[in-house]
Amino acid sequence: MLSQLEAERKGSPVSARDLAYVLHKSKKSVEKLEQLEQLLVHDPVFNHENMNYLTRGEQYKRAMQMSARVEIIAYRNRLNETDTEQLRCIFQGITSCSAATTLHTLMFIKNLGLLFTDEQQTQWMKMAKKWRMIGCYAQTEMGHGSNVRGLETTATYIPATDEFEIHSPTLTSMKWWPGALARTANFGVVYARLLLGGKDYGVHNFMVQLRDLKTHEPMPGVMLGDVGPKIGFNNVDNGYCRFTCVRISRQNMGMRFATVTREGRYKKNSGAPQEVLYFTMLQTRMVFIRSAGINLAKACTIAIRYSAVRQQGYDANNPQSKEELSVLDYQTQQYRLLPLLAAAYAIVLTGNRVDQFAATLSEQTKRGDVHLLTAGHVMSCGLKVFTTDLATAGIETARRACGGHGYLLSSGLPILLGDALQTVTTEGDNLVLSVQTARALLKILASYKKNGAVPESMAFLANIDKLPNVNPRTKRQWIEPPCYVAAFEQRFLYQLRFYAKKISTEASVTAGLQNNSMDTLKLTNSYASLVIVKTFAEAVQTSSTLTSESISSPAVLNVVRLLCHLFALTQLEATAGEFMESGCVFTSEMPIIRANIEELLALIRPHAVTLVDGFNFSDHMLNSTLGRYDGNVYEALFESTQHDPLNHSSDKVALYELLRPIRDEISQSRL
């Protein structure tokens, strides 16, 4: 007899393999990923069966062992830099969590290359790449986050000794949050206010040694510690650091953009391309986009497989049937999960396009061509906000869709959620970024009004003054991409027009944004969802370059097109008021749109398991009792409890801590 998931897979003509090629860019890249994952899967260091039962200290230790192992495996297999970076990503995927070492390989080494001169890099880069120097990036302070201008740590130049003195003058100036700071790093790129002869030159970067390279003891004047237990990020030692008059050489200031001379004079280096700095922040945000989709895809895989296996209740349309229904057969559960599945496809496919755009941008920026940078900025901010918000909310919905079992760490969902949650706050809090998105949109609009030019990726802006002129559409029309893409475009343009008008009455754009920021998140989401719906619609409509290799399968195209419709219509439904207000959807159309959603749910249902198989996560990667490929969830649930040390102790807390004291005092007496 076929197992439930086998039967599900047999019921869909779509090939999961073909889907994987679409989602992971090409056949070649799928094979490369699988090949790299194999390097880790069979290594006992990456056996993570008992990870949920460790203390925070033990988890950190395990992550360190794994981190070292990743580097050694990459080294032994002579992987190039790209493949090594992919291997590190796979390792992070396996533990559903960043590692402290990611801060070294990504942030620290990248900033070393960006902020320091070539000579400075010669001094440190080799040490860093050989892991003798392990770095962290120490920017945020206990009292200061988003507003970098408010940082308090000082770097005072001492001409007598040609040194800077790094100092934390107040409690709130203590560095607080940097990953790898508490226990891992021996060096840090420290953000501090440059003070020269009593004058404040604002925030600059300084290379500060934090620990002895041999003993790993903190350097004199450096007080280090852990900020304490937190949501997610359990492999990372987010730390605090207080500097007490720590001296470093003048040469340790990052001198690429500004120099301090031996005499203590300040010089801006006008030749250095500030845009590169700007581009790096932009690039970091862009990485969040596809990752958000992958996180959501993991949650969908777990919840949809489990919902296909889980049985509950009976079919009211067939009262004779004694067999319980699969939970996924209920419309409520489909309405909960299938729009998330559609969103995961939408975000991953958009992420593929964004990666492509980022590569172009990177090449251009290197050549000094910065004409795409503003469009890239608004795209990276807007999509980061929308996709991370959608993914974290979606992971939580998927978790709830698993009922009680979704609360268990062994389901994999709480860990996935915990680590996804930080994405809405780091690299720009989503609310702060939404104000930035609004500002950038206003800037692009103003430039269009002035010179009639818009960035290619925002061609729709040319319709800004065209008012929607629509008649109610038929049910059939509402599942045609041109119809719903136009609605998303018109909503966005209406809101932008409205917002620009509101701001134009204010003293300055900055004051205007501060006094009218309530609706910036709506504007940002409206912009980002337009980009995603357009991208998704293009991917399923034409043989776009993005998916040319794989979209050739008509079975794949058909079912992915249904997901595109579902994504667009459920997004529209969730913010229907905005569409109506902007005049591009009539209230009378809502029953039609909902009827389409109902039909789409029923049409997608038979392919649901195959559609999540298409994400191509291994059981090792999912690390979930509920999401197993074979569907043996109950065996896995029971087995997982046997890793819990609580189930291997004969501890009788209830007897000694509860019963005895109560018995001694209360039970003996009359009540």
Place this chain on the structure above:
Amino acid sequence: MLSQLEAERKGSPVSARDLAYVLHKSKKSVEKLEQLEQLLVHDPVFNHENMNYLTRGEQYKRAMQMSARVEIIAYRNRLNETDTEQLRCIFQGITSCSAATTLHTLMFIKNLGLLFTDEQQTQWMKMAKKWRMIGCYAQTEMGHGSNVRGLETTATYIPATDEFEIHSPTLTSMKWWPGALARTANFGVVYARLLLGGKDYGVHNFMVQLRDLKTHEPMPGVMLGDVGPKIGFNNVDNGYCRFTCVRISRQNMGMRFATVTREGRYKKNSGAPQEVLYFTMLQTRMVFIRSAGINLAKACTIAIRYSAVRQQGYDANNPQSKEELSVLDYQTQQYRLLPLLAAAYAIVLTGNRVDQFAATLSEQTKRGDVHLLTAGHVMSCGLKVFTTDLATAGIETARRACGGHGYLLSSGLPILLGDALQTVTTEGDNLVLSVQTARALLKILASYKKNGAVPESMAFLANIDKLPNVNPRTKRQWIEPPCYVAAFEQRFLYQLRFYAKKISTEASVTAGLQNNSMDTLKLTNSYASLVIVKTFAEAVQTSSTLTSESISSPAVLNVVRLLCHLFALTQLEATAGEFMESGCVFTSEMPIIRANIEELLALIRPHAVTLVDGFNFSDHMLNSTLGRYDGNVYEALFESTQHDPLNHSSDKVALYELLRPIRDEISQSRL
């Protein structure tokens, strides 16, 4: 100089004390709560400074010590039953978490009283109240949750010995999730299928001894364990239990509603009031409502106090100013937090009304008068769904509003969230309950159509066929309660009408609900938000009985009225599409409504800190570094890290697990 929070408090003429009397029902009840809390606060057992740094096993142990202490304190102070129950609630509030013993005092003892005959109660109730018997309620199984009919555990009558044999025939029949099962309880009320002479009589209750009363060892044939680490509920030992042919006396079946005779014959006890059983479930759901408001109120208190203290960025309207703004001065932050504050007030005030209703219902039900039961059912289901969804989402929003620090367990927010999250799944998964709410609403509507009568609490149902006939209203009108209450009523009635029509075309109501369940959550929220908006509006408009004692302060009334407007208008805005579709809000009114929201935010802002002070949480109760009454958040943050054992070990994991292995293999070589 005034501290920031002192200045905030001075800036509002409203008395926090007066607010407390409104929120906690009366001056007398506030004083009672404070008096009871004092019994715990100064007892060293309830010092919870290091709770965030314990392992799960240690947390359970601490909770057991506290639980025992609560009972001993209540005993020594000769508290009556009501006050003892309140003391237990305060204890739960302090730890932001249920205790395993709650399952005993609430569920087990209550069910003992409900399901068992007077003779059976005589046998066990005294043991239970003296804590010699500690019980749990073992219903859910690994493979079966919401559908009680699907449970697999069997209770087979063995006439030869006059016993039942309790047995778990499959892996999925293993009891799974019951709180207190893993380590605490020595008895359980076990749900099992009654088998008599090979015939299945469906699910009944059985009293089963799980552990030896002296040694606390599992009884023969009883396999017990912990289901593993999970989100929230860290003080509770949710467990599993597999029975292998465990024999119990025939007299251990709960015989209030049905009897098995010595000969093995089954008899229904027709005299027993089934409604009482039904009423208990309803009552349990009702308890969730006010609790949801209190949880949200805690999160608001923490986030609003912190946002008043936290400074970031500068005032664009006053470019000369060097002083950073308080985060709460930003419109984005106000828009994030003040609607939550309004929601907390709305839910707590509605919860007060629900408690009152529940008391009336309880009295009536005891007298055999069940005419309010259907109205109570729909109210308990609908409000449980809406308030727990709103509160959990709100707690997460409040957490995000605290930026990075909101991720720290020491902020109190992650624990609050973890424990609130279970409320959307337990005592009826919210999605399952929304289908039940829809069913109950249809039933009440059908009865109205038939005999023209509606429950008093649903008088608005009499307008079901009255179509909205409105003209656009002015900005001023939109902050008048009759205006927005009418809009909520019309939206709900439109949706109910639409839904009833849709279901009427189906073969049966049950089939109809199964085939059209996508919109039941919207209908439920639409109903519940109407009830809450109406209740809140009544509380601030008339000298209603609910708050007659305290609403007499005009300053309180004024500011709470602003919260009522804000709650209604932000709820309307969030689901504006539904209001437009139902014909009771025009698209042209949305800018007016948003302008009102903007103004309300600015009007409420100066009172924000006083408004959260009104909830009257002690620092001990909040247990939050960010939410302290004195606003010394940074001192508290740093101090909290000193409780972390990781900051008191000289552990050099990075050196031995990361650096050494890499150095040995990679660093020595050339790169």
